[in-house]
Amino acid sequence: MKTEVRVRGKDFTGYRIVGAIAALLLALVFAWQLFELFDDDNLTVPEVRWGAAGDDSGVAGVLADDLITARSRLQDERYRTGPAPDGEVPANALGNEIFLTDEPLPRDTTLTRSWAMLDEDTGQMLQERQRVVGRSSLPYANAELFERPFARDWRLGLADFATHLGAIAIIGFSLLLALILAIRGRVPILEGRAHRTVKRFNLFERATHWMTSFSFIMLAITGVSIAYGDTLIRPFGDELLGATGWISTWGHPIFAPPFALGIVFMAVMWTMRNLPSRLDLHWLSKGGGFFSDDGHNPPARKFNAGQKLIFWSAILGGITMVLSGLTLMFPYYWLDLEGMSWAMLIHAILGVLLIAIFIGHIYIGTVGMQGAFWAMWGGNVDRNWAKEHHELWLAEIEDGKQGKA
Amino acid sequence: MGSFIIGAGTAIGLAIGTFFVLEFATISVIEKSYNPSLNLEGVHIQYPGVERVNPAERVAEDEE
Numbered sequence: 001m002k003t004e005v006r007v008r009g010k011d012f013t014g015y016r017i018v019g020a021i022a023a024l025l026l027a028l029v030f031a032w033q034l035f036e037l038f039d040d041d042n043l044t045v046p047e048v049r050w051g052a053a054g055d056d057s058g059v060a061g062v063l064a065d066d067l068i069t070a071r072s073r074l075q076d077e078r079y080r081t082g083p084a085p086d087g088e089v090p091a092n093a094l095g096n097e098i099f100l101t102d103e104p105l106p107r108d109t110t111l112t113r114s115w116a117m118l119d120e121d122t123g124q125m126l127q128e129r130q131r132v133v134g135r136s137s138l139p140y141a142n143a144e145l146f147e148r149p150f151a152r153d154w155r156l157g158l159a160d161f162a163t164h165l166g167a168i169a170i171i172g173f174s175l176l177l178a179l180i181l182a183i184r185g186r187v188p189i190l191e192g193r194a195h196r197t198v199k200r201f202n203l204f205e206r207a208t209h210w211m212t213s214f215s216f217i218m219l220a221i222t223g224v225s226i227a228y229g230d231t232l233i234r235p236f237g238d239e240l241l242g243a244t245g246w247i248s249t250w251g252h253p254i255f256a257p258p259f260a261l262g263i264v265f266m267a268v269m270w271t272m273r274n275l276p277s278r279l280d281l282h283w284l285s286k287g288g289g290f291f292s293d294d295g296h297n298p299p300a301r302k303f304n305a306g307q308k309l310i311f312w313s314a315i316l317g318g319i320t321m322v323l324s325g326l327t328l329m330f331p332y333y334w335l336d337l338e339g340m341s342w343a344m345l346i347h348a349i350l351g352v353l354l355i356a357i358f359i360g361h362i363y364i365g366t367v368g369m370q371g372a373f374w375a376m377w378g379g380n381v382d383r384n385w386a387k388e389h390h391e392l393w394l395a396e397i398e399d400g401k402q403g404k405a
Numbered sequence: 406m407g408s409f410i411i412g413a414g415t416a417i418g419l420a421i422g423t424f425f426v427l428e429f430a431t432i433s434v435i436e437k438s439y440n441p442s443l444n445l446e447g448v449h450i451q452y453p454g455v456e457r458v459n460p461a462e463r464v465a466e467d468e469e
């Protein structure tokens with residue numbers, strides 16, 4: 001299609017300056033994240049003295065060991081006799097005056113016995129990446145959660161993949177988008193606006209989109225503050241972390257129903273138009289025509305290949321998130337410990353991925369492309385926008401109208 | 406604009422509804438559970454004798 005180029009991406013100077021500033025800030029955060037990733041903090045160093053009050057033996061922790069043993073014995077007894085608080089409370093083996101303390105540890109003092117004298121087992125245990133199989137005598141069904149070999153992989157998965165690589169994915173992708181905005185500018189309506197509009201989405205479609213996206217954003221914000229609260233919120237105070245933690249743990253599950261409902265509506269409304277077709281390969285091979293202003297955008301029907309990918313991420317990703325999230329809300333109802341660990345890993349990793357993907361979608365739906373936003377806001381798009389980005393769809397509806405007339 | 410208000414409003418409405426449902430369900434499940442004051446993950450089921458742990462509560466019930 002012959003297009004006369006009147007507007008170029010580089011013409012959006014204001015947007016490009018904002019993009020450059022955002023890129024600069026994001027680059028700093030990105031560098032900090034990379035540093036964190038390679039920062040060697042594999043060894044957990046104790047910060048408090050863990051011992052028994054009144055322990056003068058010089059080797060802190062010796063008495064504490066005995067105390068823990070006595071406690072376990074007590075709990076074991078409780079376990080066997082049943083929870084009977086009316087009965088006699090068995091005496092603490094070391095007497096009831098001795099209790100555990102956790103005073104702050106003065107630097108370079110003797111640690112608890114196992115810290116101070118590393119034998120082969122404890123030495124390994126302190127090494128993040130090595131496994132130690134543990135066993136628990138506590139009358140608590142999930143205590144071994146912390147000691148199974150798989151629990152170590154699970155912890156590594158959460159801490160390294162979901163948390164660090166997740167942050168890197170989100171920040172890195174945002175950085176990339178900011179750079180694109182700074183260098184390339186917006187994807188323009190090359191011919192300028194026609195000031196004639198075409199109907200693109202009806203009210204129901206738009207309301208569904210906003211219900212889903214509003215819920216998604218609430219889920220993302222509360223989810224991020226659950227996952228990264230320690231890094232992002234704690235610096236502003238423990239009190240604030242507590243408050244946001246409470247709000248988030250409630251706010252997160254309650255937005256699941258509107259999100260799930262929106263996913264179902266979207267699937268019903270848009271699946272037929274998002275089935276893959278031959279056109280998509282051509283569109284993808286041309287990068288959607290997004291990176292040049294030469295007026296040769298690859299043709300597309302109502303949804304181009306990029307939008308189809310967004311659609312299927314929302315549907316398949318959304319369903320997986322809802323199902324794994326429900327599983328986390330009803331722990332051990334239909335999965336065992338191993339299954340729960342996987343549910344948690346999947347929920348966390350997919351969650352950060354979806355956030356990164358939809359940051360891209362929100363970018364292209366707002367600042368990234370001139371004229372796109374109005375499709376979802378008011379339902380109408382400029383005819384030249386439709387012609388440049390969805391020429392086959394435009395032809396389809398205009399032929400349809402002529403056919404009817 | 407209208408579509409956004411309808412969509413976001415429905416989302417908030419459903420979320421608030423879910424909040425009350427969840428809260429109600431959580432509380433009533435805990436109240437109905439065998440032994441509300443002990444979180445022993447089912448250990449109590451092995452000891453059918455222990456129903457009410459709080460002696461004060463037991464007195465109140467006897468008087469009814």
Ligand code: HEM
Binds near residue numbers: 213311358372373
């Ligand atoms: C502030 C946030 C958002 C904005 C401004 C926005 C904007 C848009 C716009 C303008 C369109 C229509 C594109 C067109 O005309 O073809 C669209 C479509 C769509 N949006 Fe969003 N969106 C947002 C958030 C979300 C979120 C969070 C989701 C997913 C849960 C989502 C899912 C979709 C889907 C599936 C489509 C149809 C396929 C497509 O066009 O890519 N949107 N959005």
